[in-house]
Amino acid sequence: MKVEQISIFLENRPGSLEHATRVLEEANINIRTLTVAETADFGILRLIVNDVEKANAVLKENGFRVNKTAVVAVEVPDRPGGLHSIMKVLGQEGINVEYLYAFVEKSGENAVIIFRFDNPEKAIEVLLANKFTVVPGAKLYEF
Amino acid sequence: MFYNEEFETLPREALQAMQIKRLQQVLQRVYHTVGHYKKSLDAAGVKPDDIKSLTDLRKLPFMTRSDLQNNYPFGLFAVPMSSVVRLHASAGTSGRSTVFGYTKRDVDTWSELMARSLVAAGLTKNDIVHNAFGYGLFTTGLGMHFGAEKIGASVIPMSGGNSKRQIMILQDFGPTAICCTPSYALHLAEQGGVLGVDMKALKLRVGIFGAEPCSQQVCDEIEKIYGITALNFYGLSEVMGPGIGMECLEGRNGMHIFEDHFLVETIDPQTGEVLPEGAEGELVFTTLTKEAFPLVRYRSGDISRLITDPCRCGRSHIKIERIVKRSDDMLIIRGVNVFPAQVEAVLTDIEGLEPHYQIIVDKSGALDSLELQVEVSEKTFSESGSVKELQNIERRIIKDMKDYLGVSARVKLVEPNTLQHTPGQAAKVIDKRRI
Numbered sequence: 001m002k003v004e005q006i007s008i009f010l011e012n013r014p015g016s017l018e019h020a021t022r023v024l025e026e027a028n029i030n031i032r033t034l035t036v037a038e039t040a041d042f043g044i045l046r047l048i049v050n051d052v053e054k055a056n057a058v059l060k061e062n063g064f065r066v067n068k069t070a071v072v073a074v075e076v077p078d079r080p081g082g083l084h085s086i087m088k089v090l091g092q093e094g095i096n097v098e099y100l101y102a103f104v105e106k107s108g109e110n111a112v113i114i115f116r117f118d119n120p121e122k123a124i125e126v127l128l129a130n131k132f133t134v135v136p137g138a139k140l141y142e143f
Numbered sequence: 144m145f146y147n148e149e150f151e152t153l154p155r156e157a158l159q160a161m162q163i164k165r166l167q168q169v170l171q172r173v174y175h176t177v178g179h180y181k182k183s184l185d186a187a188g189v190k191p192d193d194i195k196s197l198t199d200l201r202k203l204p205f206m207t208r209s210d211l212q213n214n215y216p217f218g219l220f221a222v223p224m225s226s227v228v229r230l231h232a233s234a235g236t237s238g239r240s241t242v243f244g245y246t247k248r249d250v251d252t253w254s255e256l257m258a259r260s261l262v263a264a265g266l267t268k269n270d271i272v273h274n275a276f277g278y279g280l281f282t283t284g285l286g287m288h289f290g291a292e293k294i295g296a297s298v299i300p301m302s303g304g305n306s307k308r309q310i311m312i313l314q315d316f317g318p319t320a321i322c323c324t325p326s327y328a329l330h331l332a333e334q335g336g337v338l339g340v341d342m343k344a345l346k347l348r349v350g351i352f353g354a355e356p357c358s359q360q361v362c363d364e365i366e367k368i369y370g371i372t373a374l375n376f377y378g379l380s381e382v383m384g385p386g387i388g389m390e391c392l393e394g395r396n397g398m399h400i401f402e403d404h405f406l407v408e409t410i411d412p413q414t415g416e417v418l419p420e421g422a423e424g425e426l427v428f429t430t431l432t433k434e435a436f437p438l439v440r441y442r443s444g445d446i447s448r449l450i451t452d453p454c455r456c457g458r459s460h461i462k463i464e465r466i467v468k469r470s471d472d473m474l475i476i477r478g479v480n481v482f483p484a485q486v487e488a489v490l491t492d493i494e495g496l497e498p499h500y501q502i503i504v505d506k507s508g509a510l511d512s513l514e515l516q517v518e519v520s521e522k523t524f525s526e527s528g529s530v531k532e533l534q535n536i537e538r539r540i541i542k543d544m545k546d547y548l549g550v551s552a553r554v555k556l557v558e559p560n561t562l563q564h565t566p567g568q569a570a571k572v573i574d575k576r577r578i
């Protein structure tokens with residue numbers, strides 16, 4: 001049920017993000033969603049793409065430092081309280097969220113929230129038990 | 144003014160007679176007590192008895208920093224540890240640091256030479272000395288301290304850092320002399336400016352500067368800002384610490400080497416050939432009186448020239464010019480000696496780091512700054528691909544640089560292949576400072 005996220009190490013300087021997106025474009029990789037974590041000197045670009053293995057390979061070939069991380073995608077109706085309903089359960093169960101980001105599905109009805117947990121297995125178990133829709137990687141890559 | 148007029152003004156002939164006698168004693172002693180010297184003299188085919196004059200000195204093999212490192216920590220000590228009363232050491236991780244021992248008599252000699260230095264700068268027991276050199280393993284702080292006490296001056300053992308407190312004490316205690324690196328003097332003046340303190344209004348009369356290069360321009364600037372006389376000393380921890388040479392108040396061109404305790408030569412750093420007096424070359428020192436840690440023909444890495452003209456102060460001892468160049472890749476960061484190889488050792492000791500790095504040295508205000516750019520390795524990022532973990536690595540590097548090398552570094556993780564991968568450590572340094 002886990003989703004693979006690609007993380008790329010980037011220096012904080014003009015052109016470094018452009019280089020990464022160029023490599024992905026040339027390899028015909030489609031980005032489903034992304035986020036950037038940044039510090040004063042460096043950033044980490046986190047991506048969900050349609051072809052994880054290919055993206056991983058072309059980025060490495062082009063000298064990027066790449067990391068694959070397991071994240072969990074949860075689908076909720078795109079309306080007030082959607083995210084809160086998940087956070088409430090996670091809070092009750094004592095599950096820690098390292099970071100999260102989100103996008104809205106093409107249909108516009110649902111939002112997909114990408115979570116990074118310390119313990120993804122436990123989180124999936126809790127989410128499923130509480131009737132949340134956990135989106136498997138294969139489905140997410142094809143959205 | 145002299146602390147020990149007899150020895151400081153000894154006529155050259157008498158001085159040289161004393162030097163050769165002392166040199167012969169040193170050679171006998173090290174040859175028979177320190178394994179390194181027996182090996183190196185035997186390899187060079189020289190016996191201590193072969194050294195009959197000062198010109199015979201050149202028959203003896205050189206010693207370098209790596210000889211010191213290879214004998215880490217106590218391999219070059221010429222006395223048993225029970226006779227050693229003090230240990231000092233240079234920065235560096237285990238095996239890359241160098242350790243110096245002193246007997247009671249060595250400490251007394253050192254104190255006397257520092258007393259001579261301070262008296263040459265015009266200090267007396269009526270002076271209050273603000274010593275802003277770091278105390279501890281670093282030799283300069285304690286060296287200055289013992290010398291100042293020896294002449295009966297009142298010492299303020301400030302050590303480095305805490306600039307605001309330093310300025311408060313400069314105002315409240317009214318020291319008449321300050322000892323620190325020239326860049327720290329400029330830094331204090333900057334801080335004083337921010338606090339609205341007129342540095343000229345302080346009671347300071349003289350500054351004793353060293354542990355890093357000091358150009359005439361910097362000295363002039365310090366003199367102007369503080370309204371003091373700025374004098375330079377020469378020190379080298381391996382040879383003793385401060386107290387090897389001192390600029391006198393009367394001459395003010397070059398630092399007198401206390402030749403009754405040290406022999407100094409200049410050599411061509413490439414060929415090792417001894418240069419005629421007055422030619423620019425690498426300074427080589429031989430200690431004549433040290434008991435615990437004698438050194439024979441130690442290559443200092445400092446480039447200078449010998450000044451043999453008689454000095455108006457009356458000292459018979461020769462002088463060396465201020466040091467502004469090195470024969471190796473040693474960096475001086477806020478008075479601390481740092482070799483790129485030591486930085487590399489710090490990095491490779493941290494698991495997962497690739498030793499692709501660059502050192503960028505610059506000035507931040509008056510003070511030196513060191514930025515270390517380190518490439519993120521595949522291993523590091525695949526195992527610790529989070530901001531938190533990468534920041535932990537940065538913190539670890541900063542801490543190890545401070546703990547092992549005594550240097551505050553700024554660390555910047557960079558993408559692979561952004562740094563020049565040139566072999567050799569010197570290529571990994573960009574020094575933007577102007578000396």
